Amino acid sequence: MYRTSNTVIGILNSLTLLAAITIIAGALGMAKSNATCEHFLQKPLLILGLAVLIMSLAGLIGACCNVACALWIYLFVMFLIIAALMGLTVFGIVVTSHGSGVDVAGRVYKEYSLQDYHPWLRNRVRDYNYWITIRSCLLGSKACATVSLWTPLDYLQKNLTPIQSGCCKPPTACVYNAVTPVEQDADCYRWSNDVKELCYDCDSCRAGVLETVRRDWRKLSILNIVAIVVLITIYSIGWCAFQNAKRPELGFPYWRYGRSKSRRGWDDYWWRW
Incomplete structure (x- = not known):
């Protein structure tokens, strides 16, 4: 056995x-x-x-x-x-x-908000030293290489991954040619045309990472x-x-069941080896 x-x-x-x-x-x-x-x-x-x-x-x-x-x-x-x-x-x-993406009117892709995700995940990507490592990795992955070559028409017709949507472009609602100042999302001001900057320091980029x-x-x-x-x-x-x-x-012991009578005449059940 x-x-x-x-x-x-x-x-x-x-x-x-x-x-x-x-x-x-x-x-x-x-x-x-x-x-x-x-x-x-x-x-x-x-x-x-x-x-x-x-x-x-x-x-x-x-x-x-x-x-x-x-x-x-x-x-x-x-x-x-x-x-x-x-x-x-x-x-x-x-x-x-x-967390989940939000549909953008007239676009195929979605955009992502950092506030939609679990606090434990948010706290991880908000840590500066932690994010620097992720940011360097994102730069090395060249996730934005193809998006940087897109035309305005491409943005209307093509989809984006969460990371591309959050890190490779500013939020769609941003306005940069307004005559008078317009109150906008903070990510609009973090955006840069420099290929080494783009929106890698945006909350939308952090949200794109968390969505993935x-x-x-x-x-x-x-x-x-x-x-x-x-x-x-x-x-x-x-x-x-x-x-x-x-x-x-x-050699484990096994149990046997026995029965005897006590002095009072009651049946007394007991266990023995």
Whole structure:
């Protein structure tokens, strides 16, 4: 029975390896597939993915070498990882429930407001030192290279990514040829024609970054939910298999039920080894 349990746990650990690869691939894919330059989601996912990978390898060693202690540790660590992954997923769903684009009359693209996003996300991009790093990355990504060549007609017919909409142009409502001063959004005054400046210091640029993060995090949440379901299934099966196998082989005591009569004549139920 114990060997059968080891075989089951070994097979299940092979599946957890696939779950680990899924989590790691999702984190790395997010970093390579977008120009957000905001990778704070990547680190916790990579840590969790590596933890699942190491845990799976430990489980395989424990199952193949009949190391019962390693299997106990494996199940305990898996429980902690499932709890951490669930916490990260719930947190991601909460912080990404805020924010969305606003349609612009006569335009295909949308514009984004920093105030629409969750305070936790806003505080991150408002930090000066933090934003400088993102800003430098955005400049290096050349996200605005094609937009800078657009004609006024292109702005009427073509779509923009959130980052292009917020960082590569001033807000559509800005007026720069007014005869008399007009009260406008602060981003209108932050805009510069310099290709190294543009609207990279605008709140709209920060909002564009957060919108891209929000979309990516929603996709990752789906991957996380799939990974959680797989891990919970594997954990449940592995725990049951280990529980069934440990009694006869590891010398665990079993309970027997007995009955005797007390002095008063009442039936007294008792337990013994």
